[in-house]
Amino acid sequence: MIPAAWGRRLWLTCLVAPALLVLIGFVVVPIASAFLYSLYSWNGLARGEFSGLENFRVMLFVEPFAGWTWRALSHNLIVFASLMVVQNGTAFLVAFLLLKTLPGHRFHQVAIFLPVILSSVIVGAMWKLFLNPIFGLVNQGLAMVGLGTWAQPWLGQPSTALGSLVLVNTWHWLGFPALVFLAGMQRISREVMEAARLDGATDWQMMRHIVWPLVAPATTVVVILTFIGSMNWFEMPYVMTGLDGSPAGATDVLGLYFYRTAFGSATSGLQDFGRSSALAVMMFLVIAVIATVWTRVLRRREIQE
Amino acid sequence: MDRITRRQALGGLAGVGLAGAGLSQGALAQAATELSFWTWRQEDRSQYSQLFGAFTQANPAIRVGFRGFEAQNYGTALSTALAAGQGPDVIHIRAYGGTEQFARAGYLHPLSREAVPELANFSEAALGSVSMRSDRQVYAVPFASQTLGVFVNREIFSRFNLSMPETWDQFLALCKTLKDRGVIPLANGMNTAWMVEVFTSVFAVPQYGLGFQADLVGGRATFEDPRYVGALEKLTALREFLPTGFEGVDYPTMQQLFLSGRAAMFAGGSFEIANFRRQNPNLQMEFHAPPAPAAGQPRLVSLFFDGGYAINAKTDKRDAAIRLIRYLSTPEFGTRFSALLGNISPIRGATIEDPMLARVAQLNQSAGDYMMAVHFRYQDPTGSTLLQAGVQRLMGGQQSAAQVAADVTRGIATYHAPFRRG
Numbered sequence: 001m002i003p004a005a006w007g008r009r010l011w012l013t014c015l016v017a018p019a020l021l022v023l024i025g026f027v028v029v030p031i032a033s034a035f036l037y038s039l040y041s042w043n044g045l046a047r048g049e050f051s052g053l054e055n056f057r058v059m060l061f062v063e064p065f066a067g068w069t070w071r072a073l074s075h076n077l078i079v080f081a082s083l084m085v086v087q088n089g090t091a092f093l094v095a096f097l098l099l100k101t102l103p104g105h106r107f108h109q110v111a112i113f114l115p116v117i118l119s120s121v122i123v124g125a126m127w128k129l130f131l132n133p134i135f136g137l138v139n140q141g142l143a144m145v146g147l148g149t150w151a152q153p154w155l156g157q158p159s160t161a162l163g164s165l166v167l168v169n170t171w172h173w174l175g176f177p178a179l180v181f182l183a184g185m186q187r188i189s190r191e192v193m194e195a196a197r198l199d200g201a202t203d204w205q206m207m208r209h210i211v212w213p214l215v216a217p218a219t220t221v222v223v224i225l226t227f228i229g230s231m232n233w234f235e236m237p238y239v240m241t242g243l244d245g246s247p248a249g250a251t252d253v254l255g256l257y258f259y260r261t262a263f264g265s266a267t268s269g270l271q272d273f274g275r276s277s278a279l280a281v282m283m284f285l286v287i288a289v290i291a292t293v294w295t296r297v298l299r300r301r302e303i304q305e
Numbered sequence: 306m307d308r309i310t311r312r313q314a315l316g317g318l319a320g321v322g323l324a325g326a327g328l329s330q331g332a333l334a335q336a337a338t339e340l341s342f343w344t345w346r347q348e349d350r351s352q353y354s355q356l357f358g359a360f361t362q363a364n365p366a367i368r369v370g371f372r373g374f375e376a377q378n379y380g381t382a383l384s385t386a387l388a389a390g391q392g393p394d395v396i397h398i399r400a401y402g403g404t405e406q407f408a409r410a411g412y413l414h415p416l417s418r419e420a421v422p423e424l425a426n427f428s429e430a431a432l433g434s435v436s437m438r439s440d441r442q443v444y445a446v447p448f449a450s451q452t453l454g455v456f457v458n459r460e461i462f463s464r465f466n467l468s469m470p471e472t473w474d475q476f477l478a479l480c481k482t483l484k485d486r487g488v489i490p491l492a493n494g495m496n497t498a499w500m501v502e503v504f505t506s507v508f509a510v511p512q513y514g515l516g517f518q519a520d521l522v523g524g525r526a527t528f529e530d531p532r533y534v535g536a537l538e539k540l541t542a543l544r545e546f547l548p549t550g551f552e553g554v555d556y557p558t559m560q561q562l563f564l565s566g567r568a569a570m571f572a573g574g575s576f577e578i579a580n581f582r583r584q585n586p587n588l589q590m591e592f593h594a595p596p597a598p599a600a601g602q603p604r605l606v607s608l609f610f611d612g613g614y615a616i617n618a619k620t621d622k623r624d625a626a627i628r629l630i631r632y633l634s635t636p637e638f639g640t641r642f643s644a645l646l647g648n649i650s651p652i653r654g655a656t657i658e659d660p661m662l663a664r665v666a667q668l669n670q671s672a673g674d675y676m677m678a679v680h681f682r683y684q685d686p687t688g689s690t691l692l693q694a695g696v697q698r699l700m701g702g703q704q705s706a707a708q709v710a711a712d713v714t715r716g717i718a719t720y721h722a723p724f725r726r727g
Contacts, residue, residue: 046410064686064716132558133550153553156496158703243377244498247552247701248694261685263381265499270406270685271384 031284038277047273055278069279071249072257073286079166079253080230087170088177088222095181096207109182113175120172124239127168131155131240155241158250165251169236173229177222184218185211220298224291231287234259254283338625340369343383344397347373352645359641360632367625369395387412387617394620395629398445399612400434402682407615408437413444414616420627421446423634431651434610438683445613446634449576449648452592452665453507453607453675456563456571456581459589461488469593471604473512473539476596480546483569490546492568494554495700498693500573502677505540505696506607507572507595510673512536514598515605518673522680524723528714529707537699537706544700552701564588575665576611579647592661594668606668609675610651684720691716 041051059069094112098105115123130137131154139151154164188211196210234255237245243265245252262276342357350371357369372393374382380403386392387407396413398404407413418424424432427447435445457469465486470476480490493504510518513536520526521533528534548554548562563571564585571577572595581588594604614633616626632638639655642648649657649666657663674680681688695709704712718724 043409046412062719064691064712064719128555131553132555133553134548134558134562139550151550153496153550156494156550156553157701241496242498244690244693246496246498246697248697248703263378263384264406265377265690270402270682270687271380272685 031281034277034280034284037273038275038281040274042272042274051274055274056282059275059278059282065275068249068252068257069254072245072252072254075162075245075251075253076231076233078162079169079233080227082163082166083169083226083230084223086166087174088226090170091174091177091222092181092212094174094178095185096203096211098178098182099185099211112178115172116175118172120235121239123168123172124236127171128155128240131164155251156247158247161241161247161250165236165240168240169233172236177226180218180222181215184215188214216298216301220295220301223298224295227294228287228291231283254279258283337365338367338622340367340395340622340625340629341372341393342369342395342397343372343374343379343393345374345376345379345399346397347375349373349646355645356638356641359638360629363632364628367628369629383407387619390619392617392619394617394622394626396445396615396617397448397612398435398615400447400610401678402684402687403612404435404444404615405437405683408442408444412618414618414620414623414626416443416445416616416630421631421634423631426634426636426639426653427651428653431610434679435613435615445615446630447610447613447651448633448642449611449646450651450669451609451611451675452575452649452669452672453503453510453573454575454665454668455507455593455595456573456577457591457593458563458566458569459591461566461569469591471597472600473596473598477542477546480543484546489548489562489568490570491543491548492559492562492571493547493573494551494556494559495547495697496553496558497556498697499689500556500559501693501696501700502689503574504572505537505692506675508540508543509533509536510607510676511595511597511603511605512539514602515673518676521676522674527724528710528717530710534706534710537696537709540696541699541706552697560584575649575662578661578665582647590661592665592668594671603671605671605673607675608669608672609678611648681717681721686716686719688713688717 037047038055039050039052041048041054059065098109129135131139133139133151133153133156138154142148142150152160154160192210192214193206196206201209232255233253237251237253237256238259241247241251243256243260245256258276258279261272261279264271342353344353346353350373353371357371361368380399383392383396384407387410392412396407398407398413404413408415416424424443424446431447431450432443433441435447436443455469461483462468465482467479467482470479483490493500495501495504513530513532517526517530517532520530521528526532544551548559548568554562559568559571560577560581562568564581566588575592578592581590594606597604614630616623616630620626634652636652636654636656639650639652640658643650643655643657643662644659647659647662649662649669657666677688677692691713692709695704695712698704699706699709714724
């Protein structure tokens with residue numbers, strides 16, 4: 001009896017151990033060490049004395065750092081809200097159109113998904129050139145069709161910079177939520193759709209009362225991934241508006257602010273591992289807590305529907 | 306003599322086994338000390354290999370390996386390597402706060418005048434840029450001074466029979482003439498934050514002058530002083546002479562505007578000279594001091610030191626590293642450095658043969674500090690962080706000069722006692 005039970009336990013341990021070791025080594029230890037770092041004051045690059053929650057206090061309540069933290073967080077949230085509407089809203093409509101298998105839908109399916117496989121750095125650099133106020137395709141295109149007065153320094157004005165980044169992000173990622181929604185829609189049974197059609201439902205009614213509720217699992221995935229992606233947003237603003245979140249912090253997000261605080265900016269700032277770790281811990285907590293609660297709420301909606 | 310490590314010895318043995326006939330040569334090569342050198346100037350690889358080659362010729366037992374990093378990520382790569390107890394033997398290090406944060410963490414080997422007598426070849430200001438402010442201990446030997454001023458496209462100026470004027474008002478008139486002739490007067494844009502600070506310094510330093518600088522550094526004035534606010538205010542008059550959509554014009558775009566002859570002037574640093582020549586060898590350019598507030602007043606350029614060569618405190622090849630550092634402090638090196646890299650060497654006795662560089666060196670006789678880098682880049686929030694964003698808002702019309710000056714003062718006041726009121 002005992003040897004058999006032990007054998008089974010040993011067998012299970014062997015199965016679990018490698019994954020557990022990887023998880024501990026690459027997830028638990030870095031998070032724990034970031035938390036540990038955040039509790040010390042840093043003398044330049046060397047760890048100084050234990051300082052409790054001082055780094056958190058500075059990043060949350062001492063100006064100008066607190067102002068920058070809240071500004072960056074608010075930008076992350078604006079990005080999330082805008083992506084939900086612009087990117088995921090469009091993706092839902094696109095998926096619905098693709099579902100209708102209109103002529104050329106295969107081509108469009110590929111065309112919409114294609115940018116997703118490009119690297120964010122390439123997309124960012126390319127669009128940065130397109131949006132250049134002097135040589136850029138966008139302003140020159142506007143001038144060519146007689147809309148020269150609409151030309152703007154898109155990435156140079158606080159009023160347009162973040163919006164431009166959101167649109168570029170949408171161009172880049174649209175295919176992904178569209179594909180997830182499409183997969184969700186294709187799982188809806190044909191009978192339900194045909195019955196609704198026979199009852200004389202319009203496209204809008206179909207979308208509102210049948211498709212939307214039945215793709216709830218896909219929505220959960222898209223919302224949570226968009227939230228995590230928006231909170232961790234880094235490559236696009238880094239490539240397009242720089243580490244400082246130019247102009248004047250109008251495109252600053254938590255990822256950039258963290259990087260600047262941790263590693264300094266070559267031409268302006270210094271390095272502080274303590275404060276940056278505090279910021280990283282807070283980002284982790286916010287993302288983990290909200291994503292967990294939200295997943296539970298959305299899952300409940302899936303069941304109710 | 307330098308120690309031979311076990312790895313080198315093993316390598317030597319392997320070399321013997323493999324090379325066979327070349328035994329004596331292989332063993333000799335392995336006995337040589339290989340110093341590693343890290344820098345953010347990856348584009349200078351071939352010039353540095355010549356400079357280090359000359360060193361190895363004089364010191365056949367020491368070779369220097371060059372490793373360049375992307376400038377923006379250099380600090381990240383270096384600090385993580387040093388934190389892990391590794392990193393290069395000899396470190397290219399940025400000046401002022403850039404040196405201090407590494408020195409304070411104990412990563413740099415302090416340099417004494419006994420070990421490096423060549424420190425006498427540098428001015429106090431140059432050594433100050435690579436020292437700790439608290440005890441004046443020197444941690445590196447400075448490698449270049451940089452001067453900020455106005456680049457001029459000589460071909461455009463002579464086409465319209467123009468010359469660089471003395472005063473601010475004449476300068477605005479010149480800009481207007483250029484604009485009327487269909488040329489962008491100034492190539493500068495506001496989208497790259499650090500270039501905003503360069504632009505600010507070029508035109509603001511002569512406006513506020515050395516008197517304000519002395520008062521500010523001496524703790525008798527803040528950035529809210531009318532002399533500083535007035536200098537910032539002047540910048541807004543240049544808005545109409547910058548490229549269309551200047552808010553969105555980034556560093557590469559402004560360089561291209563000047564290099565392609567679409568813009569007649571470029572407010573920038575002497576570090577551009579070599580790069581501009583490389584990108585457009587046919588460009589006829591001049592470097593001028595910015596305009597003075599009024600006739601008879603000094604036309605001050607802005608001056609700062611770029612950084613230095615330091616020794617990793619943890620290196621086990623300290624003797625060889627010190628020998629290299631001493632070589633990097635000699636007038637012969639300075640002369641060769643200036644000739645090869647088109648930068649001004651701060652080493653006394655170094656000869657600057659290039660006429661344009663020689664002119665820049667001459668302009669340095671009448672210079673103010675590149676304020677934030679020299680005095681307020683030691684603690685967060687740095688003056689640079691605050692000023693760069695502030696001037697972006699000023700030029701974008703979202704803030705007044707007084708508001709920018711107040712924000713900068715308030716930010717620095719968090720750690721700089723003279724700025725705290727009552």
